[in-house]
Amino acid sequence: MNMYVNPQCQSPEVLSFHKHVLDTDDEHTAHSLIVSMDSKQESHCPDDPLLGIPRCSHSPGKDEADECVVPEIGKEFESEDHAYRCYNRHAALEGFSIRKDFVNKSRINGVVVSRRYTCYKQGCRPTKRDLNAKKPQKETRTGCLAHMTIARQPNGKYRVTHYETKHNHELATPYTAHMLPSQRRITFAQAVEAELANNSLIEGVPKLGMGFDSEDHAYEFYNSYAGQVGFSVRKDYVNRSKVDGAVASRRFTCFREGFRQKDKRDSNLKRPRKETRIGCLAQLIIARQPDGKYRITHFEENHNHELVPPYRIRMLRSQKRLAAGQSVGTTKDGFVLQAMSASGMAFKPVRDGENLVCHHRDSKKSLPAKRIRGMEQGESESILQYFQNKELKDPSFIYAIQLDAEGQMTNFFWADAKMLVDYGDFGDVVCFDTTYRLSKDCRPFAPFIGVNHHKQMVIFGAALLYDETFESFKWLFQTFLEAMSRKKPKTILTDHDPAMAEAIDSVFPETHHRLCAWHVYQNALKHLSQVILQLDSFANDLSCCIFSHDEEQEFIDAWKAMLEVYDLWENEWLDGIFRERERWAMPYGRHAFYADIKSAQLSESLNTNLKKYLKSDLDVLQFFKHFGRVVNDWRYKELEASYDMSQHMPRLLGDVILLRRARDVYTPKIFELFQQEYEDCLNIVVNRCTENLPFLEYKVSIYGQVREYTVIFNLDENSVGCSCMKFQFVGVLCSHALKVLDYRNIKVLPGEYILKRWTKDARL
Known part of the structure; x- marks a missing residue:
């Protein structure tokens, strides 16, 4: 059997695996190849996280400028343009835009001898030209020193001679990186996919008795946990010692804890603030110990509201100042505290x-x-x-x-x-x-x-x-x-x-x-x-x-x-x-x-x-690249729909208990379908009922129409079924069945007629 395998793109383990497959005499293996590699193998082929398309640096015909390269002193590039594109791709992952700064060219042949690329917030804008401007530009430069300098070598390649990584400003998040000037070629869906690609399981779940060196360390730990789960943290009450004024105990709560006190001015306000507090009980309480450390004495994990999806976490108040990977301390138990980025997956990762x-x-x-x-x-x-x-x-x-x-x-x-x-x-x-x-x-x-x-x-x-x-x-x-x-x-x-x-x-x-x-x-x-x-x-x-x-x-x-x-x-x-x-x-x-x-x-x-x-x-x-982009677009649309669902409630036809219950559990799209069925049921009449205990057979029809539908109601189980079979076909009760439920004074939608796959919790 002849099969092409590029040995330059394989680790020793992979080569060994393929050699076994190619040399085998097993008749089935020679006809049906199913490949699976050990998750511990180390990649030799840099990937493109933004596009979701892996790239192999050894593959023939590959554009080297598309490599995802982490700059470092001594790194060489084939050309000046190659260096720019690699640095720009790295900047997209980090969350900043780049600018071409000074260039030094040879006086003999005009070839670039050295070049510096800087963060787009480098330097400060001159102010003279803004004096007469009707709409002065916003100040975007903050004097950031992050940059990469390259110099031409005798072999014609360009080598990194200086590299500064630190920024003096907040970096953009992966889902907004496409909006930066040098990153606008990256689509929004690809940026979301980059965010999803950096997924990690929730680490550092608070536990009773967990110790911290200080109150601030405890806050950073809880805030880091909140960033992974999807909520913001608020500092609530504090109990101080009457002797030395030190914090004896402190409570950190979810930002939706409690209820806002009514403001007397609200009646006169044209645009009152949105209500964000809904009485959430999620909290973490710490207390000072005799040795000066702080330990968790109470932890409530459950929330009474929708959590924020991963790509929106950076917008929460307590998460805005966290930078991905920033070490902030260590607990007494040796747990390393990190300000985690909002990169959790919107689904449970498959690890086995x-x-x-x-x-x-x-x-x-x-x-x-x-x-x-x-x-x-x-x-x-x-x-x-x-x-x-x-x-x-x-x-x-x-x-x-x-x-x-x-x-x-x-x-x-x-x-x-x-x-x-x-x-x-x-x-x-x-x-x-x-x-x-x-x-x-x-x-x-x-x-x-x-x-x-x-x-x-x-x-x-x-x-x-x-x-x-x-x-x-x-x-x-x-x-x-x-x-x-x-x-x-x-x-x-x-x-x-x-x-x-x-x-x-x-x-x-x-x-x-x-x-x-x-x-x-x-x-x-x-x-x-x-x-x-x-x-x-x-x-x-x-x-x-x-x-x-x-x-x-x-x-x-x-x-x-x-x-x-x-x-x-x-x-x-x-x-x-x-x-x-x-x-x-x-x-x-x-x-x-x-x-x-x-x-x-x-x-x-x-x-x-x-x-x-x-x-x-x-x-x-x-084709594979475009297919990946199409799939990314679909996935982003779901993330967008889920976020909108958590922020907006569909409008009700009236204050109907049945509809309120359905709105709470169904996604907006399905609730629209259900509410239409309920609206249709208002025009349905019950013509007659035949008893055959425990079953009741109802004949119903749309007002003014001859066609009848048969609805069977089971008295023992309080179940209902219609001859139109819409529930079996679509998964939502039809207007005929809803009419019979209302006729039987059942005002809450029975749980057996709510399919989980149509609910807000379908992903849980």
Whole structure:
């Protein structure tokens, strides 16, 4: 078997591992390569944390200026521009902008002999020109001395001759670094990803009896802990000794502790201050000991409010002055106190890498024939090296490669730690799409997609498939299943493909398999292109017929009306897809949970972002980079939605107990859906009730309409179910069921009808 592995990019342990794989006689290993490296291996390939794309300094064709280099005296660069870009990238990570300062050029040939790059707050701005200015510029320079000086060497390279790291001002946070003048090429989502990439578990949790050298050390310790958790700290009461005035005890509280006293002036204020205190009881109390030290005598951990997400912590009052990594003291127990940066992940990190390794022992999982599609020269090696670099940076990153009968790399699957966590939270419904190709010659990209609690797109994993046969799909689904700790989705939505359907039945026999209605619509546009060109309104009518009818009879009537209007009764393709309507049409399969995925939103959004990067004439690494940016954008949107959720409450239709309870638990997007159902229930009437104890059967209908819905209420369990099955399909109670609950004087939404995946606590 021939496989390319660049030895310059490997540690000795990795080389040893690959040598074992390449020399093995095991038939399965020769056909299905699944790579996992020890998390203790040391990376030899610098990564690009801002883009989330690893870079290998030894890879051919790499732009060295994109390396993430920590400047130091003696470090050499290929050119002046190379030095500038490396220093600028380092500045982005640290949180400052840089400026090109003095330059010394040779009088003979004009070549730069030496150059200094400084912090953008270096020096002071002249004041003469500001005297007549109507809107004088803000003073941004503070006389900062941080800089890097380079000098040209006889070999033509530039060496760092002086390097000053200390700044006299506060540094920008990773999520605002993109706004600095020299960093504006970094997107906001990439900056957030850089913040997420620097995650760490919460360290230094306060414990009773923990000792400190002084009151200030105790405060810094608690404030550091607060910075990791997501709240600000306030100094509350202090009890001083009557003898020497020393602090005998002190309480530090959450910034939302207590309640603000009513200000008599509030009635006359046009813009009263926002209420920030809500009676939070989280606190830490210390008391002075006979030896002069301070120990924790009381610690309350729980808060009664939403905590601030990691990328917003630096905005809290007590966190603004903390610099990342600044040592502030040591406890008596030897605990090193640090002012931690707000870099906690928005999800629980996956640390046990061995649980993520896929092990296949069945040789039947290999591809018995040669792959269907060819690759560009060097494409497989680039993909492999990209995966290896990613895993060296993140031990939780996993990837799998399937080989064909000739030992050539054929199919690829990968997922990072965030994708695994997302699947754990929202993997009940998965959309698997292999249609991201503009033509047969485009790169065969196949993502696993879902929706989060804000009804936003999340990705669980991705694949490049150069062979779309039953064996390939079966290998991919088995690999995906093992990567996700063998947790199977409840529902999987796919395109119409017999080989794919057979593989799903083999790997996910208990999963409800449905055809994606959006794919049906796209296929219809292709097969009926002549009709669309001749009749402008046909596409809209077809879309309405597919997506707008939730009742079976309404759908059938609309379909027949469409055939009649456009005289398409003899169209074989429409006739065939209609016969399979129970596999894709909205009125069918409502007993399975779909997370309300029934339109083109998911696939169309991703297709728009990626289609130009799927063309085969583009380098595969460019595709990976753009895909990483797209995923970062989605992740930032979730962070933004979660933060907005903690700051704003949706408006209520009225002071209704049921709605107040729902607003407290649901995310705003889901609450809007629920509140609409409640509003609709106000127009529903109960026509009659039939008793068959312990069941009560209610017939309800919308006022003025003939159609009736059957709602069953269980007296023993206080449970309710409707014939429209919206709760089973979407996960939110329908207006018919809400009407019956109100009819039964149930004013609080029962807990069994609140799906955690739609709540604010879905990530907990």
